[in-house]
Amino acid sequence: MSEATLQHAHSKVMVDTDSTSSEPVPTQAGVKNVEAIKTAFGKVDFWVMYIGLLLVAYISSLDGQSFWTLEPFITSSFSAHSMLTVLPIINQIINAVSKFPIVKLADTFGRMEAYIFSLVCYIVGYITMCLVTNYSGFAGASVLYSIGTSGIYMMQQLIIADTTTLANRGFLSSLPDFPFIINAWVGPIYAVAFLPDNWRWTMGIMIILMPVVSIMVIGGLWHAEHKAKKVGKVRPAIRWNKNFLMELVMGMDLVGVLLLAGAWSLILFPLLRATSYDDGWRSGSVIAMIVSGVVLHILLIFWEKYFATYPIVPIRMIQNRTVLGGLLSVFFIFMSWFLYNSYLTSYLYLTRGIDFDKAQWITNGWMFASVGSSILLGLVMKFHKRYLIWAFIGLAINMIGNGLMVNFRGPENAAVEIVFSQILAGLGAGMITCATQVGAQAAVPHQDVGIVTGIYLSIAAIGGAIGSAIAGSMWTNMMPNQLTSHGVPADALSEILGDVTFARESLAEYPGISDAYTYVTKRINIVSLCVLIPIFGCLLAMKNLRLPDDKVAAGAPSTAKDANGEDEIRV
Structure with a gap:
């Protein structure tokens, strides 16, 4: 495609995707400015920004690992240990719904502005959490903190997508997850050093460290933008005139953002x-919230199709089979993982006599393997220039790992067999997520890269939430009957169900508890394995796009045929 075509007067692109129609895709000011800024990037700007992104990734990972280690002690310090599950629920909901307004902010105003907004939310949230004197205030402040952490991670992925070729995307987009391999071990040790009374110091340290390492990211973006402004390539994102409010509402698609956030929260x-x-x-409140969420989804589709100028969820994206296949694949992968992982630590603690900290290391095996395989596959895709075959291989490996987990649940199996199956499943999952994220991004124009990345990460969170819900429902409905059938009397049932430590201490008196745990967790594992089957269909729906070395996110990718007659992304 010629350079003149790229300089279309209205900065609109035609995308030849697998949707039902090819329609002009209007590009927002923030995205246009990113394309201009990218051309102004020097080597120094690039390396400063990427070193900053790696440092931010490390600090974010250390913060996350230490925070959730401290959380039980924090709730206890407010005399609210019974509220221990509140913060994880808040975090999951905010993590799923907050990425969309952050993406729209980035597309409307710019990447630097959206990153600064996320950083401010993070800092203000943590400062407030340090100052409050009751748990309700702490939980409320954690909303801002969760928006900040979710936004910072989202912007890392988006900045990487803006500044990398499709061939390099898989490797570089996996790097923000790499520090987990280190901090899964370091984080808890770091956190324990501040217990029991000085947990606020961990937040104070992060309030200082996060802005310091972010200076490199913000500085790299600002310097490149400053150079682009000098040559007139950057224009104001929003015009400050009488139409300002309407431009803001339509540019951010605030109606769509509110409908989407409300719908997902209610579900x-x-x-x-x-x-x-x-x-x-069967609770009326549960049914009412789910029905309300479905209604809001219907309203969202109607709004996005007929009224939104820059829709938060473009209909063309839903019609794109490559995007849809990638989104559904990550949905089922995370549903499967959260299904079997929800009670794995408790199972290991009770049936194998493994202490909680060591049981947590075993459950982390999935994440270690997933992060490692994602990074390695990113390097492989750089040279192979394809993604789809690796997703199929990853799915086969993941299913083998899940199948072995079902077989290794018996008391006769050694713990090392569970570790092996965890690692195998994680290796496959990392390959699928790396490949399908790049594939989904490759199938859309630059205007939609932020949106598709946000939807991809949010769908993963929703899949995990649904997986946890299914596991919890199976546990709640099956475990009482299993305990009773294995000799646990009715008067001890409630305490054994509610306290895994007490259940472990009761094994000498009621050895059937171990058999009940094994039976229920094995059934959860079987469901987890079955959930993986639809991914075959999802991957078959995706087009085997080529990932060129010289095609970057900025620009309008369209589907063409390469020398071998296969689909290739071209600008």
């Missing part, structure tokens, strides 16, 4: 909390 909250209601899934 996620009851999924995560249904078992806490007296009537469980």
